[in-house]
Amino acid sequence: MRPPGAVNEEYFNRLCVRCGICLEVCPTKAILLADFNDGIEAVDTPKIDPTVGPCEFFRGRCEEVMRCSKFCPTGALQLVNKEEVKIGTVEFNPERCLAYMGKECVVCDEMCPVSEAITITDDLKPVFHGEKCVGCGICVYYCLAEPKALTLRPNGAKRV
Amino acid sequence: MVRMKIDKIDAIRAITASLAVLFFTAAPILGFMYGTTCAANFGNFTLISPLELVLVSLSTKTMLVSLIVPGLVVALIIVFFGSFFCGWICPVGILLEYSHAITERKRMKGVGSLDWIGWKNREKYAILLAVLASSLLFDFAAPYLFSPPGVFYRTILYFTLHGYIGADLMIILLIFILDLFAVHYGRTWCNTLCPLGTLINSLSIINLVKPKVDQRKCIDFDLNCLNCERICPMRIPITRFDKWAMMDCNKCMKCWANCPVKAIKMEVFDRRFSEIINRVILRSFSS
Numbered sequence: 075m076r077p078p079g080a081v082n083e084e085y086f087n088r089l090c091v092r093c094g095i096c097l098e099v100c101p102t103k104a105i106l107l108a109d110f111n112d113g114i115e116a117v118d119t120p121k122i123d124p125t126v127g128p129c130e131f132f133r134g135r136c137e138e139v140m141r142c143s144k145f146c147p148t149g150a151l152q153l154v155n156k157e158e159v160k161i162g163t164v165e166f167n168p169e170r171c172l173a174y175m176g177k178e179c180v181v182c183d184e185m186c187p188v189s190e191a192i193t194i195t196d197d198l199k200p201v202f203h204g205e206k207c208v209g210c211g212i213c214v215y216y217c218l219a220e221p222k223a224l225t226l227r228p229n230g231a232k233r234v
Numbered sequence: 235m236v237r238m239k240i241d242k243i244d245a246i247r248a249i250t251a252s253l254a255v256l257f258f259t260a261a262p263i264l265g266f267m268y269g270t271t272c273a274a275n276f277g278n279f280t281l282i283s284p285l286e287l288v289l290v291s292l293s294t295k296t297m298l299v300s301l302i303v304p305g306l307v308v309a310l311i312i313v314f315f316g317s318f319f320c321g322w323i324c325p326v327g328i329l330l331e332y333s334h335a336i337t338e339r340k341r342m343k344g345v346g347s348l349d350w351i352g353w354k355n356r357e358k359y360a361i362l363l364a365v366l367a368s369s370l371l372f373d374f375a376a377p378y379l380f381s382p383p384g385v386f387y388r389t390i391l392y393f394t395l396h397g398y399i400g401a402d403l404m405i406i407l408l409i410f411i412l413d414l415f416a417v418h419y420g421r422t423w424c425n426t427l428c429p430l431g432t433l434i435n436s437l438s439i440i441n442l443v444k445p446k447v448d449q450r451k452c453i454d455f456d457l458n459c460l461n462c463e464r465i466c467p468m469r470i471p472i473t474r475f476d477k478w479a480m481m482d483c484n485k486c487m488k489c490w491a492n493c494p495v496k497a498i499k500m501e502v503f504d505r506r507f508s509e510i511i512n513r514v515i516l517r518s519f520s521s
Contacts, residue, residue: 084373088293089287092378093273094391099260107392108412109401115373117401118388124394147273147280148298 075122075209075228077105078131078159079143079151082233089150092118096142096151101131105142120151122161124211124226129161132187132210152234160232161209166202171225175197182213182224204230240335240365241491247321251328258387259394270387271323272378274473280304283384284437285430289377293369316438320424320431321484326382328408328433330421331414331467337414358425362432363405379405381430382423420467425482435482443502444483445474445490451497462489462498472498 077096091099097105097120104127105120112121120142122129131140140159143151179217182200186189191206192213209231214224240363243258261267268275273282291297312319320327326443357468365377378401379385389402411422424431445462453459454473462472468482503511 085294087373089290091272091282091290092384092388093269093286094388095269095273095275097391097395098268103395106396107388107400107402114376117379147269147275147304148283148301187266189432191351 075124075162075211075226076231076233077120077122077142077151078129078140078161079154080233085232086106086150087115087119089148090119091148091150093147095145095147096120099141099145100138102127103197104129122211124214127213128211129157130210130212132156132208133212134187144150153234157203159208160230161211162228163204163207163209163230164211164213165201165225165227165229166200167223167225170219171200172219172223176221179218181216182216185212185216187212210225221225225234240332241488243487243491246333247486248328248332250322251325254323255325255387256403257348259390262391270384270391272381272384272388281308283381283430284309285381285433286378286384288366288433289369292366293373295370311448312434312437314440314442315436316441316443316481316483316485317431318443318485319434320428321486323429325382326409327424327484332408333410333413334421336339342436354371356490358427359426360431362429362436365429367506377429380428382406382428383430400485420469424484425468429479439482440507441481442504442507443481443485443500444504445472445487445498448497448499451495453495453497459494461492461494465489465492 076083076086077100081089094107097103097107106123106124106126108116108119108121110117112119114126130136139153140151143153146152157223168174178198180194180198180200183194186192187210188206188208191203191208193201193203195201207227209228214222214226217224251314257267258270262269266277271283272286273280282301282304284305287301288300289310294491365380369377385402385405389400389406392398392400392402409423412427413421447462452473463470465488466472467486468478468484470479470482472480487499487500490500
Protein backbone atom coordinates (compact mmCIF):
# COMPACT_ATOMS: atom_id res chain seq x y z
CA MET A 75 0.00 0.00 0.00
CA ARG A 76 1.26 3.44 -0.92
CA PRO A 77 0.88 6.49 1.33
CA PRO A 78 -2.14 8.73 0.58
CA GLY A 79 -1.94 10.85 -2.55
CA ALA A 80 0.37 8.51 -4.44
CA VAL A 81 0.43 8.69 -8.23
CA ASN A 82 -0.20 5.49 -10.19
CA GLU A 83 2.10 2.59 -9.49
CA GLU A 84 4.30 2.58 -12.59
CA TYR A 85 4.75 6.34 -12.55
CA PHE A 86 5.35 6.27 -8.79
CA ASN A 87 8.39 4.01 -9.09
CA ARG A 88 9.84 6.36 -11.69
CA LEU A 89 9.03 9.57 -9.84
CA CYS A 90 10.13 8.61 -6.33
CA VAL A 91 13.80 9.48 -5.66
CA ARG A 92 13.95 7.37 -2.47
CA CYS A 93 14.94 10.39 -0.36
CA GLY A 94 13.11 9.18 2.77
CA ILE A 95 11.55 12.55 3.60
CA CYS A 96 8.04 11.01 3.89
CA LEU A 97 9.30 8.54 6.49
CA GLU A 98 10.68 11.35 8.64
CA VAL A 99 7.74 13.74 8.46
CA CYS A 100 5.03 11.13 9.13
CA PRO A 101 3.71 12.04 12.61
CA THR A 102 2.96 8.43 13.54
CA LYS A 103 5.94 6.82 11.75
CA ALA A 104 3.53 4.72 9.71
CA ILE A 105 5.60 4.70 6.51
CA LEU A 106 8.17 1.98 5.88
CA LEU A 107 10.62 1.36 3.06
CA ALA A 108 9.76 -1.34 0.53
CA ASP A 109 12.34 -4.11 0.30
CA PHE A 110 13.21 -6.74 -2.28
CA ASN A 111 10.03 -8.72 -1.49
CA ASP A 112 7.97 -5.88 -2.93
CA GLY A 113 9.71 -6.13 -6.29
CA ILE A 114 13.11 -4.90 -7.46
CA GLU A 115 11.58 -1.86 -9.18
CA ALA A 116 9.98 -0.70 -5.92
CA VAL A 117 12.93 -1.11 -3.54
CA ASP A 118 13.23 1.77 -1.03
CA THR A 119 9.96 3.42 -2.05
CA PRO A 120 7.53 4.27 0.80
CA LYS A 121 4.80 1.83 1.79
CA ILE A 122 2.28 1.59 4.61
CA ASP A 123 2.02 -1.62 6.58
CA PRO A 124 -1.03 -1.23 8.88
CA THR A 125 0.18 -3.93 11.26
CA VAL A 126 3.17 -1.68 12.07
CA GLY A 127 1.34 1.64 12.01
CA PRO A 128 -1.84 2.96 10.36
CA CYS A 129 -2.20 6.19 8.40
CA GLU A 130 -3.64 8.64 10.95
CA PHE A 131 -4.59 11.34 8.46
CA PHE A 132 -8.29 10.40 8.50
CA ARG A 133 -8.38 10.50 12.28
CA GLY A 134 -7.04 14.05 12.26
CA ARG A 135 -3.68 13.25 13.82
CA CYS A 136 -1.81 14.59 10.79
CA GLU A 137 -1.90 18.28 9.90
CA GLU A 138 -4.65 19.87 7.80
CA VAL A 139 -2.91 18.37 4.78
CA MET A 140 -1.07 15.08 4.49
CA ARG A 141 2.47 15.76 5.66
CA CYS A 142 4.07 13.10 3.45
CA SER A 143 2.55 14.69 0.33
CA LYS A 144 3.30 18.22 1.50
CA PHE A 145 7.02 17.51 1.90
CA CYS A 146 7.49 15.18 -1.12
CA PRO A 147 10.06 16.97 -3.35
CA THR A 148 9.14 15.33 -6.65
CA GLY A 149 5.37 15.06 -6.42
CA ALA A 150 5.29 11.27 -6.30
CA LEU A 151 2.90 11.88 -3.40
CA GLN A 152 0.48 14.64 -4.33
CA LEU A 153 -1.74 16.86 -2.26
CA VAL A 154 -5.35 15.83 -2.87
CA ASN A 155 -8.60 16.50 -1.06
CA LYS A 156 -9.47 14.32 1.85
CA GLU A 157 -12.57 13.01 0.08
CA GLU A 158 -10.54 11.75 -2.88
CA VAL A 159 -8.04 9.75 -0.86
CA LYS A 160 -8.33 5.97 -0.81
CA ILE A 161 -5.24 3.96 0.09
CA GLY A 162 -6.80 0.52 -0.32
CA THR A 163 -9.63 -1.63 0.91
CA VAL A 164 -9.86 -3.73 4.03
CA GLU A 165 -10.57 -7.40 3.48
CA PHE A 166 -12.55 -9.09 6.21
CA ASN A 167 -12.13 -12.72 7.18
CA PRO A 168 -15.12 -13.65 9.47
CA GLU A 169 -13.53 -17.01 10.39
CA ARG A 170 -10.88 -15.21 12.44
CA CYS A 171 -13.11 -12.45 13.85
CA LEU A 172 -13.66 -12.62 17.62
CA ALA A 173 -17.23 -11.28 17.28
CA TYR A 174 -18.12 -14.09 14.92
CA MET A 175 -16.65 -16.55 17.43
CA GLY A 176 -19.21 -15.38 19.98
CA LYS A 177 -17.01 -12.94 21.92
CA GLU A 178 -17.80 -9.28 22.47
CA CYS A 179 -15.52 -7.15 20.31
CA VAL A 180 -16.31 -4.07 18.25
CA VAL A 181 -12.86 -2.45 18.32
CA CYS A 182 -12.77 -2.00 14.54
CA ASP A 183 -16.03 -0.06 14.55
CA GLU A 184 -15.01 2.10 17.50
CA MET A 185 -11.68 3.05 15.91
CA CYS A 186 -12.88 3.51 12.31
CA PRO A 187 -12.64 7.25 11.36
CA VAL A 188 -15.09 6.89 8.46
CA SER A 189 -18.78 6.77 9.18
CA GLU A 190 -20.62 3.76 7.76
CA ALA A 191 -17.50 1.95 6.52
CA ILE A 192 -18.09 -0.54 9.32
CA THR A 193 -21.58 -1.18 10.65
CA ILE A 194 -22.58 -3.37 13.56
CA THR A 195 -25.48 -5.75 13.19
CA ASP A 196 -28.05 -6.27 15.96
CA ASP A 197 -26.17 -9.31 17.31
CA LEU A 198 -22.94 -7.20 17.60
CA LYS A 199 -21.13 -8.46 14.54
CA PRO A 200 -19.16 -6.08 12.29
CA VAL A 201 -20.02 -5.78 8.60
CA PHE A 202 -17.60 -4.12 6.22
CA HIS A 203 -18.54 -1.86 3.34
CA GLY A 204 -15.63 -1.78 0.91
CA GLU A 205 -16.88 1.16 -1.14
CA LYS A 206 -16.88 3.47 1.96
CA CYS A 207 -13.53 2.21 3.29
CA VAL A 208 -10.57 4.60 2.81
CA GLY A 209 -7.92 2.01 3.62
CA CYS A 210 -6.27 3.85 6.50
CA GLY A 211 -5.66 0.52 8.25
CA ILE A 212 -6.61 1.73 11.73
CA CYS A 213 -9.02 -1.20 12.19
CA VAL A 214 -6.28 -3.62 11.09
CA TYR A 215 -3.85 -2.07 13.59
CA TYR A 216 -6.28 -2.36 16.50
CA CYS A 217 -7.82 -5.75 15.60
CA LEU A 218 -7.48 -8.00 18.63
CA ALA A 219 -7.73 -11.33 16.82
CA GLU A 220 -4.56 -13.34 16.35
CA PRO A 221 -3.93 -13.74 13.47
CA LYS A 222 -5.72 -10.55 12.49
CA ALA A 223 -9.16 -10.91 10.99
CA LEU A 224 -8.54 -7.90 8.75
CA THR A 225 -6.04 -7.41 5.95
CA LEU A 226 -5.47 -4.24 3.96
CA ARG A 227 -5.23 -4.78 0.21
CA PRO A 228 -4.46 -2.19 -2.46
CA ASN A 229 -7.65 -3.03 -4.38
CA GLY A 230 -9.71 -0.04 -5.34
CA ALA A 231 -7.05 2.48 -4.31
CA LYS A 232 -7.54 5.88 -5.89
CA ARG A 233 -4.28 6.96 -7.48
CA VAL A 234 -3.67 10.41 -8.90
CA MET B 235 54.54 0.81 -4.14
CA VAL B 236 52.98 3.24 -1.71
CA ARG B 237 50.40 1.80 0.59
CA MET B 238 47.27 3.70 1.53
CA LYS B 239 47.83 5.05 4.98
CA ILE B 240 45.92 7.30 7.31
CA ASP B 241 47.32 10.82 7.58
CA LYS B 242 46.25 13.69 9.77
CA ILE B 243 44.23 15.12 6.88
CA ASP B 244 42.35 11.83 6.53
CA ALA B 245 41.38 11.98 10.20
CA ILE B 246 40.05 15.52 9.69
CA ARG B 247 37.99 14.36 6.72
CA ALA B 248 36.64 11.47 8.75
CA ILE B 249 35.54 13.97 11.40
CA THR B 250 33.74 16.17 8.87
CA ALA B 251 31.97 13.11 7.43
CA SER B 252 30.92 12.00 10.91
CA LEU B 253 29.62 15.50 11.63
CA ALA B 254 27.54 15.27 8.45
CA VAL B 255 26.13 11.93 9.60
CA LEU B 256 25.34 13.48 12.97
CA PHE B 257 23.65 16.43 11.24
CA PHE B 258 21.48 14.23 9.03
CA THR B 259 20.47 12.14 12.04
CA ALA B 260 19.79 14.97 14.47
CA ALA B 261 18.16 17.52 12.12
CA PRO B 262 14.87 15.62 11.56
CA ILE B 263 14.53 15.13 15.32
CA LEU B 264 15.02 18.86 15.88
CA GLY B 265 12.72 19.49 12.92
CA PHE B 266 14.65 21.98 10.77
CA MET B 267 15.65 19.62 8.00
CA TYR B 268 14.18 16.45 6.58
CA GLY B 269 15.61 14.00 4.11
CA THR B 270 18.90 12.53 3.01
CA THR B 271 21.56 13.49 0.49
CA CYS B 272 19.18 12.40 -2.32
CA ALA B 273 16.87 15.28 -1.51
CA ALA B 274 16.68 17.44 1.57
CA ASN B 275 13.93 19.77 2.72
CA PHE B 276 14.94 22.78 4.81
CA GLY B 277 11.41 24.01 5.43
CA ASN B 278 11.36 26.83 2.91
CA PHE B 279 13.70 25.44 0.30
CA THR B 280 14.65 22.08 -1.11
CA LEU B 281 17.99 20.76 -2.33
CA ILE B 282 18.28 17.76 -4.62
CA SER B 283 21.26 15.69 -5.61
CA PRO B 284 22.14 16.09 -9.31
CA LEU B 285 22.08 12.34 -10.02
CA GLU B 286 18.60 11.96 -8.59
CA LEU B 287 17.37 14.98 -10.52
CA VAL B 288 18.76 13.64 -13.81
CA LEU B 289 17.40 10.16 -13.15
CA VAL B 290 13.91 11.33 -12.23
CA SER B 291 13.79 13.63 -15.27
CA LEU B 292 14.95 10.85 -17.60
CA SER B 293 12.70 8.12 -16.26
CA THR B 294 9.55 10.26 -16.24
CA LYS B 295 10.63 12.07 -19.44
CA THR B 296 9.46 15.38 -17.98
CA MET B 297 11.24 18.33 -16.38
CA LEU B 298 9.84 18.80 -12.89
CA VAL B 299 9.30 22.54 -12.54
CA SER B 300 9.59 22.60 -8.75
CA LEU B 301 13.05 21.01 -8.93
CA ILE B 302 14.69 23.32 -11.48
CA VAL B 303 15.88 25.91 -8.93
CA PRO B 304 17.11 23.38 -6.30
CA GLY B 305 18.89 21.45 -9.04
CA LEU B 306 20.54 24.59 -10.42
CA VAL B 307 21.73 25.71 -6.96
CA VAL B 308 23.41 22.36 -6.29
CA ALA B 309 24.81 22.19 -9.83
CA LEU B 310 26.35 25.67 -9.47
CA ILE B 311 28.00 24.72 -6.17
CA ILE B 312 29.46 21.67 -7.90
CA VAL B 313 30.60 23.64 -10.94
CA PHE B 314 32.62 25.97 -8.67
CA PHE B 315 33.79 23.62 -5.91
CA GLY B 316 33.96 20.29 -7.73
CA SER B 317 33.65 16.95 -5.99
CA PHE B 318 34.39 18.41 -2.57
CA PHE B 319 31.42 16.33 -1.37
CA CYS B 320 33.10 13.01 -2.25
CA GLY B 321 36.24 13.69 -0.27
CA TRP B 322 34.84 15.41 2.80
CA ILE B 323 31.21 14.38 3.31
CA CYS B 324 30.43 11.08 1.55
CA PRO B 325 30.58 8.50 4.38
CA VAL B 326 30.92 5.53 2.03
CA GLY B 327 34.01 7.01 0.38
CA ILE B 328 35.69 7.74 3.72
CA LEU B 329 34.85 4.25 5.01
CA LEU B 330 36.31 2.77 1.82
CA GLU B 331 39.56 4.64 2.41
CA TYR B 332 39.82 3.25 5.92
CA SER B 333 38.96 -0.28 4.76
CA HIS B 334 41.71 0.08 2.16
CA ALA B 335 44.23 1.14 4.76
CA ILE B 336 43.49 -2.09 6.63
CA THR B 337 43.31 -4.52 3.71
CA GLU B 338 45.82 -3.01 1.31
CA ARG B 339 48.76 -5.11 2.47
CA LYS B 340 46.88 -8.33 1.79
CA ARG B 341 45.72 -7.30 -1.63
CA MET B 342 47.50 -7.86 -4.87
CA LYS B 343 51.00 -6.56 -5.22
CA GLY B 344 51.97 -4.00 -7.80
CA VAL B 345 48.56 -2.41 -7.84
CA GLY B 346 50.12 0.90 -6.96
CA SER B 347 52.19 0.91 -10.10
CA LEU B 348 51.48 3.67 -12.56
CA ASP B 349 50.44 1.66 -15.60
CA TRP B 350 46.83 2.74 -15.12
CA ILE B 351 47.59 6.42 -15.57
CA GLY B 352 46.96 6.21 -19.32
CA TRP B 353 43.37 5.18 -18.70
CA LYS B 354 42.42 8.66 -17.57
CA ASN B 355 39.48 7.16 -15.68
CA ARG B 356 37.29 6.98 -18.75
CA GLU B 357 35.55 3.68 -18.02
CA LYS B 358 33.38 5.25 -15.34
CA TYR B 359 31.77 7.59 -17.85
CA ALA B 360 30.57 4.53 -19.77
CA ILE B 361 29.00 3.23 -16.56
CA LEU B 362 27.30 6.58 -15.88
CA LEU B 363 25.88 6.59 -19.42
CA ALA B 364 24.64 3.01 -18.98
CA VAL B 365 22.92 4.01 -15.72
CA LEU B 366 21.24 7.01 -17.37
CA ALA B 367 20.17 4.90 -20.34
CA SER B 368 18.71 2.23 -18.05
CA SER B 369 16.59 4.82 -16.26
CA LEU B 370 15.42 6.12 -19.63
CA LEU B 371 14.48 2.67 -20.94
CA PHE B 372 13.34 0.60 -17.98
CA ASP B 373 11.23 1.05 -14.90
CA PHE B 374 14.30 0.26 -12.94
CA ALA B 375 15.25 1.21 -9.41
CA ALA B 376 18.91 0.21 -9.53
CA PRO B 377 20.36 3.68 -10.30
CA TYR B 378 18.87 5.04 -7.08
CA LEU B 379 20.27 2.09 -5.19
CA PHE B 380 23.80 2.79 -6.36
CA SER B 381 24.01 6.34 -5.13
CA PRO B 382 26.16 5.40 -2.11
CA PRO B 383 25.67 8.38 0.27
CA GLY B 384 21.92 8.18 -0.31
CA VAL B 385 21.94 4.47 0.46
CA PHE B 386 24.05 5.04 3.57
CA TYR B 387 21.90 7.85 4.96
CA ARG B 388 18.70 5.94 4.16
CA THR B 389 20.00 3.00 6.18
CA ILE B 390 20.70 5.27 9.15
CA LEU B 391 17.34 7.03 8.80
CA TYR B 392 15.42 3.76 8.63
CA PHE B 393 17.28 2.35 11.59
CA THR B 394 16.81 5.39 13.81
CA LEU B 395 13.11 5.68 12.92
CA HIS B 396 11.99 2.07 13.00
CA GLY B 397 14.89 -0.05 14.18
CA TYR B 398 14.83 -1.99 10.93
CA ILE B 399 17.64 -2.59 8.49
CA GLY B 400 16.19 -2.34 5.01
CA ALA B 401 17.37 -3.47 1.61
CA ASP B 402 20.08 -0.81 1.65
CA LEU B 403 22.55 -2.52 3.92
CA MET B 404 23.00 -5.27 1.37
CA ILE B 405 23.97 -2.67 -1.21
CA ILE B 406 26.56 -1.07 1.07
CA LEU B 407 28.04 -4.51 1.69
CA LEU B 408 28.04 -5.15 -2.06
CA ILE B 409 29.97 -1.91 -2.61
CA PHE B 410 32.57 -2.92 -0.04
CA ILE B 411 32.89 -6.45 -1.45
CA LEU B 412 33.26 -5.10 -4.99
CA ASP B 413 35.91 -2.75 -3.70
CA LEU B 414 37.79 -5.47 -1.88
CA PHE B 415 38.18 -7.59 -5.01
CA ALA B 416 38.90 -4.72 -7.33
CA VAL B 417 42.26 -4.43 -9.05
CA HIS B 418 42.43 -0.67 -9.29
CA TYR B 419 44.33 1.30 -6.75
CA GLY B 420 42.76 3.91 -4.46
CA ARG B 421 39.05 4.33 -3.84
CA THR B 422 38.11 1.79 -6.49
CA TRP B 423 34.36 2.21 -6.21
CA CYS B 424 34.72 5.97 -6.51
CA ASN B 425 37.21 6.10 -9.37
CA THR B 426 35.76 3.28 -11.47
CA LEU B 427 32.07 2.75 -10.77
CA CYS B 428 30.27 5.41 -8.72
CA PRO B 429 27.58 7.04 -10.92
CA LEU B 430 27.00 9.91 -8.49
CA GLY B 431 30.71 10.68 -8.20
CA THR B 432 31.14 10.55 -11.96
CA LEU B 433 28.26 12.96 -12.52
CA ILE B 434 29.69 15.35 -9.92
CA ASN B 435 33.13 15.06 -11.54
CA SER B 436 31.81 15.79 -15.00
CA LEU B 437 29.94 18.83 -13.66
CA SER B 438 32.97 20.38 -11.92
CA ILE B 439 33.98 22.56 -14.85
CA ILE B 440 35.41 25.60 -13.07
CA ASN B 441 36.79 23.57 -10.14
CA LEU B 442 38.31 26.38 -8.09
CA VAL B 443 40.27 24.36 -5.53
CA LYS B 444 42.84 21.91 -6.85
CA PRO B 445 46.39 20.74 -6.12
CA LYS B 446 49.18 22.37 -8.09
CA VAL B 447 52.70 21.03 -8.37
CA ASP B 448 55.56 23.50 -8.13
CA GLN B 449 57.83 22.18 -10.88
CA ARG B 450 60.94 23.83 -9.38
CA LYS B 451 60.56 21.88 -6.14
CA CYS B 452 59.23 18.60 -7.57
CA ILE B 453 61.82 15.79 -7.53
CA ASP B 454 60.00 13.58 -10.01
CA PHE B 455 62.35 14.52 -12.85
CA ASP B 456 65.44 13.36 -10.93
CA LEU B 457 64.18 10.59 -8.70
CA ASN B 458 60.94 9.39 -10.32
CA CYS B 459 59.08 10.03 -7.06
CA LEU B 460 55.43 10.37 -8.16
CA ASN B 461 54.27 9.82 -4.57
CA CYS B 462 51.29 12.08 -5.21
CA GLU B 463 50.06 10.12 -8.21
CA ARG B 464 50.46 6.83 -6.39
CA ILE B 465 48.61 8.03 -3.29
CA CYS B 466 45.76 9.74 -5.17
CA PRO B 467 42.55 7.81 -4.47
CA MET B 468 41.05 9.05 -7.74
CA ARG B 469 44.07 8.07 -9.93
CA ILE B 470 44.73 11.59 -11.18
CA PRO B 471 48.04 12.26 -12.97
CA ILE B 472 48.76 15.24 -10.75
CA THR B 473 52.25 16.09 -12.06
CA ARG B 474 50.92 16.41 -15.59
CA PHE B 475 48.70 19.43 -15.99
CA ASP B 476 45.66 17.59 -17.24
CA LYS B 477 42.66 19.83 -16.75
CA TRP B 478 40.16 17.10 -17.58
CA ALA B 479 41.65 14.53 -15.25
CA MET B 480 41.80 17.18 -12.52
CA MET B 481 38.00 17.44 -12.62
CA ASP B 482 37.95 14.16 -10.68
CA CYS B 483 39.82 15.74 -7.74
CA ASN B 484 38.08 15.11 -4.42
CA LYS B 485 40.13 17.78 -2.61
CA CYS B 486 41.17 15.05 -0.19
CA MET B 487 44.64 16.68 0.10
CA LYS B 488 46.40 13.32 0.37
CA CYS B 489 48.93 14.42 -2.28
CA TRP B 490 49.53 17.67 -0.41
CA ALA B 491 50.17 15.78 2.85
CA ASN B 492 52.37 13.09 1.28
CA CYS B 493 54.67 15.14 -0.90
CA PRO B 494 58.23 14.60 0.46
CA VAL B 495 59.44 18.05 -0.66
CA LYS B 496 56.19 20.02 -0.09
CA ALA B 497 55.97 20.89 -3.76
CA ILE B 498 52.17 20.69 -3.88
CA LYS B 499 49.97 23.63 -3.00
CA MET B 500 46.20 23.60 -2.82
CA GLU B 501 45.49 26.38 -5.26
CA VAL B 502 42.22 28.17 -4.64
CA PHE B 503 41.91 30.45 -7.65
CA ASP B 504 43.83 29.42 -10.70
CA ARG B 505 45.26 31.96 -13.08
CA ARG B 506 42.67 31.35 -15.77
CA PHE B 507 39.81 32.07 -13.39
CA SER B 508 41.36 35.17 -11.83
CA GLU B 509 42.01 36.49 -15.33
CA ILE B 510 38.35 36.06 -16.21
CA ILE B 511 37.30 37.82 -13.00
CA ASN B 512 39.77 40.66 -13.60
CA ARG B 513 38.58 41.11 -17.14
CA VAL B 514 34.92 41.23 -16.09
CA ILE B 515 35.61 43.69 -13.25
CA LEU B 516 37.88 45.89 -15.38
CA ARG B 517 35.37 45.94 -18.22
CA SER B 518 32.52 46.82 -15.91
CA PHE B 519 34.57 49.66 -14.38
CA SER B 520 35.76 51.06 -17.70
CA SER B 521 32.35 51.08 -19.32
